[in-house]
Structures are given as C-alpha cells and as structure tokens.
Amino acid sequence: MMTLPLVLRGDVRPFIIIGAGRVAERKVMTLVQAGADVTVIAPQATATIHRLADEGRIGLQQRQAGEAEEFARGSLVVLASNNAVLNQALAESARQQGCLVCRTDATADNDFIFPAVVDRSPLLVSISTSGASPALTRHVRQRLEAFLPQDYGRLANFAEQLRERVKNLLPAPERAAFWRRWFNGRAPELILARQAERAESETDACLDGRNNNGEVWLVGAGPGDPDLLTFRALRLIQSADVVYYDRLVGAAIMDLIDPAAERYYVGKQKSDHSVPQDDINQLLVTSARAGKRVLRLKGGDPFIFGRGGEEIEQLADHEIPFQVVPGITAASGCAAYAGIPLTHRDHAQSVRFVTGHLKNGSCELPWEELVHPGQTLVIYMGLSGLPHICARLIAAGMPADTPVALVEKGTLPDQRVHVKTLATMPDYVADTDIQAPTLTIVGTVVTLHERLSWR
Ligand code: SAH
Numbered sequence: 426m427m428t429l430p431l432v433l434r435g436d437v438r439p440f441i442i443i444g445a446g447r448v449a450e451r452k453v454m455t456l457v458q459a460g461a462d463v464t465v466i467a468p469q470a471t472a473t474i475h476r477l478a479d480e481g482r483i484g485l486q487q488r489q490a491g492e493a494e495e496f497a498r499g500s501l502v503v504l505a506s507n508n509a510v511l512n513q514a515l516a517e518s519a520r521q522q523g524c525l526v527c528r529t530d531a532t533a534d535n536d537f538i539f540p541a542v543v544d545r546s547p548l549l550v551s552i553s554t555s556g557a558s559p560a561l562t563r564h565v566r567q568r569l570e571a572f573l574p575q576d577y578g579r580l581a582n583f584a585e586q587l588r589e590r591v592k593n594l595l596p597a598p599e600r601a602a603f604w605r606r607w608f609n610g611r612a613p614e615l616i617l618a619r620q621a622e623r624a625e626s627e628t629d630a631c632l633d634g635r636n637n638n639g640e641v642w643l644v645g646a647g648p649g650d651p652d653l654l655t656f657r658a659l660r661l662i663q664s665a666d667v668v669y670y671d672r673l674v675g676a677a678i679m680d681l682i683d684p685a686a687e688r689y690y691v692g693k694q695k696s697d698h699s700v701p702q703d704d705i706n707q708l709l710v711t712s713a714r715a716g717k718r719v720l721r722l723k724g725g726d727p728f729i730f731g732r733g734g735e736e737i738e739q740l741a742d743h744e745i746p747f748q749v750v751p752g753i754t755a756a757s758g759c760a761a762y763a764g765i766p767l768t769h770r771d772h773a774q775s776v777r778f779v780t781g782h783l784k785n786g787s788c789e790l791p792w793e794e795l796v797h798p799g800q801t802l803v804i805y806m807g808l809s810g811l812p813h814i815c816a817r818l819i820a821a822g823m824p825a826d827t828p829v830a831l832v833e834k835g836t837l838p839d840q841r842v843h844v845k846t847l848a849t850m851p852d853y854v855a856d857t858d859i860q861a862p863t864l865t866i867v868g869t870v871v872t873l874h875e876r877l878s879w880r
Contacts, residue, residue, distance in 0.1 A: 440461050440464070444467050502515070639718060644727070647753040654681075713740070827846060829871060
C-alpha cells in the first residue's frame, strides 16, 4: 500500500471517534495534544475520556452510534468500537458523506493512520511503515528517540525566532546557504550545550560572515565497541571538518566520520611515537585557527592516561574554544565485558588505576601503596612490563596467588580474558600470543569472572 505522509493542522477539521475504550483513548489523547476538535460517541467510556469531557476538552455523546450516523462533511472519523460489523457500515457511510476514515480493527481499510511520533515540539518526527509492521515502527521510533537529543525542541524554537532576522538581513538567494552553514556550524551545538550567549554571538558572526573561528572537540571514543560512544561524541564525530585520531580508535567508530572530512592518524605504536605530542598540540591549534571544527578523537576517556590535559592546555593558552567529551575508560569497559566488578562488598572497597608504561625497561610505581587488601589494581599499558610488575608486587608483599586477569581487546568482538595469578601470569604471557590492547586487573574481584562473565 502506498501512503503519503502529510502534516495536518489539528484544529481545522472535526474528529469523530466511535468507541471509547483503551484504543480510542490513545487516539483521543494524541488528538487533544494536537489541539483537535474531538467528539467521542460511545455508550461507555474510560475514566480518562470522562475526565477530558468533564474538563471540556472533548465532546462526549454517551450513546450507541447508529449505522445511519451523520457526520459533518470533511470530518475525520476514527472507528474504534469493538463491533466490526458496525465499523464496516460506518466506514462506508462516512465515506459517502465525504469523510476520511481510520479503522482500528481493519488497518488495511484506512484512509489515514496515526503514525508513531518522536515529539521534540515544535519539531515532530512521524514514523510509519504504511501498516506493514507496527513493531518495526515502534523499534525505529525508539532508535530516533535516542538519536535526537531532548533539547532539539529548543533548537527548533531558536531557529524559528531566527527566521525573521534572516529574512530581514539577507536577500532571498543567500538564505539557504546561511541555514546550511548555521545548522552545520557551532550555534546548534552550543544551544544543545545550553550556552545561549555563545550561541547568540556565533549566530551574529554567521549572519555577518565573521564566522571563521575554529574549535576543538576532545572526544573520548570509549574502549572499542562503537555502542559505548556517548550521544554527544557521536554527534561531534559526524559534524567535524577534520579528525585527528589515535590507534585505539577502531574502524567501526572511524566509519561514523563524514566521508568528506579530512582525517589524520596521529597515534602511537609502542616505542614508535609517530607524531610527537608537541606536534599534535600544534596541529590542533593550527587547524582551529584555519576555521575548522577539529575533532581530536581518543580511545577511552581523554582525561585518563590520554594526555588530554596537555592538549587543551595549549588550546586554552591560545584562546581557542574547546569542549571535552568524556568516554568510557578501558577499565570500565573491560571490567563490564569481562564480568569483573572493580569494587565488590566482599572483595574491594577501592580501585586504583595505574600506568605500567615502561621507561628504560622498568616502571616506577609506589609498590608498597599498591599492596592493599581491599583494593583492586587496574594497570593500563602494561603488557610488556607485566612480568616486571608481577615480580615487584610480590616483592612488596602481595600474595603470589593473587588472581590477575588480562583483558585482551576489551569490548571488541574478539575480546579474550586470561585469568592467572601473580606467580603464573609472566610465564603464561611469554608462551601465549596476545594482541594489544590489553588491560590488567589485579585483586580477588577477578575470581568473580567465572560466574559473572557473559555467556
Ligand atoms: N584514555 C584511554 C587509555 C589510553 S592508554 C582510556 O581511558 O581507556 C592505552 C591503554 O589503555 C592500553 O595500553 C590498554 O592498557 C588500555 N586499553 C585501551 N583500550 C583497551 C581495550 N579495548 N582493551 C584493553 N585495554 C585497553
């Protein structure tokens, strides 16, 4: 069946609803919200329908509708009684009287339907599968709910107010270009970030063509599974002009970037710092100065072993606007996907994140502090240093049979979890082919993995 989505003003045609049960009630609620003129005809009605009638928001005729019911010409008639014979007869007579019909009991016989709606008033997104699958309609609606920020209504209101100014300031041929620039510019993002003043000045700059200041977004991409991105990270990923990304940002996440955006790999391989940190900091400044919207995309969270602080220091010094978007850090992602709670009432009351990065073959950590009964230890960047770390922890007094989990490629489809002890892990690592990235979790919480890991 071919259908045509149209948006109908709620208040121009009367709606007649035959039936006043639960199904009718849902239609009535939708119509009332749209400001429609609604009359319900049924011998009995739900409490909500009675309430709406008592409040004067709808008309209610408590009687059985007859087959010879008269409808005002051009009405929209919703047949929601539980009597199919009556619905059929009323559908025919309503059409003869020039009305459009929606039957809730025989959807193939509809002149119009009620689509599912994502409501960000005044923005409304309606979804229909032309009657093919109400379940798919609901599914798509849920997805759109997640992808349209709640504040889109505010964005729509802002755009509505801006229309008049645009009309007055710009000649007609320039308006479309303005809106394209504006919607892809910074102002909508600032409105969503509730920075109204900056949004206003951005809009002013966009209107008078001064809008050539860049901006940097330092975004955490999470540990690998693209489903672990935040909504804001996704929006920024999709609207950047230029992207500087790390090795830990996986292909599935890179696929979300606009194909037209420039992208540069600035990641580090172990002992091969392909782009020195100072150069990265400088690149961000230079690109933003060129008026670009720059995405600095990092694995995990930018402020946990991500050198995010250094990058924004430079931006702050150069007065370049920036935002930092947190990501799920490897410790949280790996712990959840490996079924190892980092704290647990019976095991650990604190958790400590340390870096096991080796400098000249050893790593300097406050070993005594790390040996603590109720504490889980999470070691980032530690695979090559792992034998050294295990030995130092034992030397500092940690029991040699303390369980250790090595989470390989955490949250990714080929994640593996290797569970050993401080004493046995070094030999195991030496004999096993293990791929980076890996995260090490030390402590008795690791014993929970067997029971709590996903099947
Ligand atoms: N900012 C990142 C950490 C960067 S340091 C974060 O918050 O997660 C890089 C280290 O993070 C890696 O050496 C590894 O120890 C850890 N790591 C990152 N992603 C990982 C993953 N998917 N699985 C296991 N470890 C990971």
